[in-house]
Amino acid sequence: MLEILYGYVFWTIQLIIFGGIIAWIINYVNNEQSYWNEHGVPSMRSIFLFGTDFELGFDDWPSITMRHVRRYGKFFGGYQLLTPILTIMDPELIKQVFIKDFHCYMDRIQPRTYHELLNQNLLFSEAKKWKRMRSIASPSFTTGKLRAMTKTMNNCIDRLFNNLDKIIDQSNGQLETKKIVAGFTMDVIASAGFSTQMNENLGEDDLFFKSGIGLFRSTFIRMLAVLTLPRFLLNLLNIRFLFSPESFEYFCNLTREIIRQRKTMKQKPVDLLQLMLEAEVDEKVIDDNNFDNLEATDDQSDEQAPEIEKKNQSSNKKKLTESEIIANSIFFLIAGFETTSSTISHCLFQLAWHPEIQQRVYEELKENLSDLDYNSKEYYDQVMLYLPYFQAVVKETLRYYPPVTILARRVTVDETKLNDIPLKRGTIIRIPTHAIHHCEDYYPDPERFDPERFMPENKDKLVPYTYMPFGLGPRNCIGMRFAYQEVRLALSRIIMTYRFETIPGVTQKVLSFGPRTPLLSTSPFKLKITKR
Ligand code: HEM
Numbered sequence: 001m002l003e004i005l006y007g008y009v010f011w012t013i014q015l016i017i018f019g020g021i022i023a024w025i026i027n028y029v030n031n032e033q034s035y036w037n038e039h040g041v042p043s044m045r046s047i048f049l050f051g052t053d054f055e056l057g058f059d060d061w062p063s064i065t066m067r068h069v070r071r072y073g074k075f076f077g078g079y080q081l082l083t084p085i086l087t088i089m090d091p092e093l094i095k096q097v098f099i100k101d102f103h104c105y106m107d108r109i110q111p112r113t114y115h116e117l118l119n120q121n122l123l124f125s126e127a128k129k130w131k132r133m134r135s136i137a138s139p140s141f142t143t144g145k146l147r148a149m150t151k152t153m154n155n156c157i158d159r160l161f162n163n164l165d166k167i168i169d170q171s172n173g174q175l176e177t178k179k180i181v182a183g184f185t186m187d188v189i190a191s192a193g194f195s196t197q198m199n200e201n202l203g204e205d206d207l208f209f210k211s212g213i214g215l216f217r218s219t220f221i222r223m224l225a226v227l228t229l230p231r232f233l234l235n236l237l238n239i240r241f242l243f244s245p246e247s248f249e250y251f252c253n254l255t256r257e258i259i260r261q262r263k264t265m266k267q268k269p270v271d272l273l274q275l276m277l278e279a280e281v282d283e284k285v286i287d288d289n290n291f292d293n294l295e296a297t298d299d300q301s302d303e304q305a306p307e308i309e310k311k312n313q314s315s316n317k318k319k320l321t322e323s324e325i326i327a328n329s330i331f332f333l334i335a336g337f338e339t340t341s342s343t344i345s346h347c348l349f350q351l352a353w354h355p356e357i358q359q360r361v362y363e364e365l366k367e368n369l370s371d372l373d374y375n376s377k378e379y380y381d382q383v384m385l386y387l388p389y390f391q392a393v394v395k396e397t398l399r400y401y402p403p404v405t406i407l408a409r410r411v412t413v414d415e416t417k418l419n420d421i422p423l424k425r426g427t428i429i430r431i432p433t434h435a436i437h438h439c440e441d442y443y444p445d446p447e448r449f450d451p452e453r454f455m456p457e458n459k460d461k462l463v464p465y466t467y468m469p470f471g472l473g474p475r476n477c478i479g480m481r482f483a484y485q486e487v488r489l490a491l492s493r494i495i496m497t498y499r500f501e502t503i504p505g506v507t508q509k510v511l512s513f514g515p516r517t518p519l520l521s522t523s524p525f526k527l528k529i530t531k532r
Contacts, residue, residue: 032082049081051078051082053078053227054228056227060515065432089435092465094431094472095464097418098465104411105411106127114231114234115240115241117323117330118240122331141478143384150375164529165531168529175527189212195271211250215248216243218243222242226242279319344490351393361451361495362496362499369382384485389451392455396449398469399437408430408431411426431468496532497532500527500528501527
C-alpha cells in the first residue's frame with residue numbers, strides 16, 4: 001500500500017516537474033516571440049518556436065517579401081526562431097542603419113552552419129575581424145588595380161563571341177541566354193580570380209564550371225534544416241554548408257594548390273588571388289579606420305586610396321592569413337559569378353523586349369566606341385565614366401532585377417533605438433531590396449523597364465537610399481567596381497556586335513523566380529540572336 005502511495009507521489013512530482021519545464025519553455029518562447037506586439041510594431045504570423053521564416057524554405061524570396069510588404073507595410077517585425085527580425089523600407093531608417101549608426105549594426109547574420117574556412121570570409125565575419133580584413137582587401141579593389149584585368153576580361157569576351165557565333169550557325173540563333181552568359185561569367189571569375197582558364201565551350205564538361213555551379217545547389221531538406229535548426233544540431237548532423245560540400249572541397253584544394261605554385265613563380269599573374277596574396281596595410285590604417293573611408297563609394301571614385309597609401313608607408317604591415325585568403329577567394333567566386341551573370345542576361349532580356357531601347361543604346365555605343373581598341377584606356381574610360389544612356393540601361397537592369405534580393409544587418413550593441421523602438425543585441429534588420437526597387441512610392445510605374453529614370457536630367461527625382469543593388473554604407477559590396485567593369489565591358493561589346501529579339505511563343509514576357517535563395521534566380525529563357 002505504502003509502495004503504491006510512494007509510486008503515486010513519485011510520478012506526480014515527475015509530472016509536475018515535467019509540466020513545469022514545458023510551461024516554462026512555452027512561456028519563454030511566447031515571451032520572446034511577443035517582442036514586437038509589446039512594442040506596438042505590426043508582426044508577421046509566427047509559428048511557435050520556428051518563428052516567421054518558415055516560408056523562405058518554400059517560395060521565392062522576392063514574391064514573399066512583396067507579399068509581406070503589401071500585408072504589413074514598410075516597418076514590421078518577425079522572428080528567426082526566437083531572434084527578432086525588423087523589416088524596414090523607409091529611406092531615413094535605411095540611412096540610419098547602413099550609414100549614420102553603422103557602429104550599432106556592423107554585422108550581417110551569421111550562417112547557422114559552421115565551417116572554419118567558409119565562415120572566415122568578408123560576408124560572414126564579425127565586426128573586429130571584418131574591419132581588419134576589409135581594410136587589407138579594400139586597396140585591391142581600386143580602379144587602378146582592376147583596370148589591369150581589362151585584357152583578361154576581354155579575352156573571355158572573345159571566347160564568348162566564338163560560342164555565340166557557333167550558336168548562330170548551328171542552333172538557328174536560338175540562344176539559351178542564361179546558360180551561355182553563366183559560362184562566360186564563370187570564365188571571367190576563373191581567369192580574373194584564379195588565372196585558371198575554362199575549356200572553350202565555357203561550361204559543358206568543365207570541372208571548374210560544374211564545381212562552381214555546385215556552390216549554388218542546395219536541397220530542400222538542407223535549406224529547411226539551415227533555416228530552422230540551431231548550429232549545435234547542424235554540427236551534430238554534420239551539415240556545414242548550405243550547398244554541395246564536394247564543390248567547396250574542390251575550390252579549397254584548387255586555391256591551396258595555386259597558392260603553393262605562386263610561392264615559387266617569378267612572373268606573378270594579375271588576378272584577385274594574387275591581389276589578396278600581396279595585400280597588406282599598415283596596422284595604423286586598421287586602427288584609425290573610422291569606417292567612413294572603407295566604403296567603395298560610386299563606381300568611379302577611389303577617394304580613399306591615396307589616404308590609405310599615405311598611411312601605408314611604415315613597416316608594421318598586416319596581411320591576410322592563408323585561410324582568410326582561401327575563404328575570401330572562394331567567396332569572390334560565389335559572389336561574383338551568379339550576380340554578374342544575372343545582370344548581363346537580364347539586360348539582354350529587357351533589350352529584346354524593348355527594341356527601341358536596344359537601338360538607342362546601340363547607336364550611343366557605336367558613335368563613341370566603334371573607332372576604339374577595346375583594350376585601350378580610352379575605351380575603358382568611355383564605358384566606365386561616360387555614355388549616359390548605356391549607364392542608365394545597366395542601372396535600370398540592376399533596379400528591376402537586383403541580384404541580391406534581401407540585405408541584412410544585425411544589432412551589435414547591447415541596446416539601440418530605431419524609429420523610437422528599442423532593439424536588443426542580435427536583432428536582425430532586414431531590408432527587402434527587391435520590394436524597395438519595385439515600390440511605387442520610390443519608382444513610379446515600377447514594373448516598367450525605363451532607363452530614363454537614371455538619366456542625368458532625372459537625377460533629382462530619385463529618392464536617396466532606395467537604390468541598393470550593391471548594398472549601402474561601409475559594408476557594401478567590395479566587388480562593385482570589378483562587377484561594373486565586367487558587366488560594362490561585356491555588354492558594350494555584345495550590344496555592338498549582336499542584335500537580340502524575342503521568339504514568338506517561346507520567350508516568356510515575365511520571368512518567374514526560383515525558390516529558397518536570397519540571390520535572384522529567374523527561369524531560363526531563349527532569345528533570338530543575330531549578328532549585326
Ligand atoms: C552585379 C554584381 C554584384 C552585385 C549586384 C553584388 C551585390 C552585393 C550585395 C548586395 C552585397 C551586400 C552589401 C550590403 O550588405 O550592404 C554584396 C557583398 C559582397 N560582395 Fe558583391 N555583388 C556583385 C559582385 C561581386 C563581385 C564580382 C565580388 C568579388 C569579386 C563581390 C564580392 C562581395 C563581397 C566580398 C561582399 C561582402 C562585403 C563585406 O561584407 O565587406 N561581389 N555584394
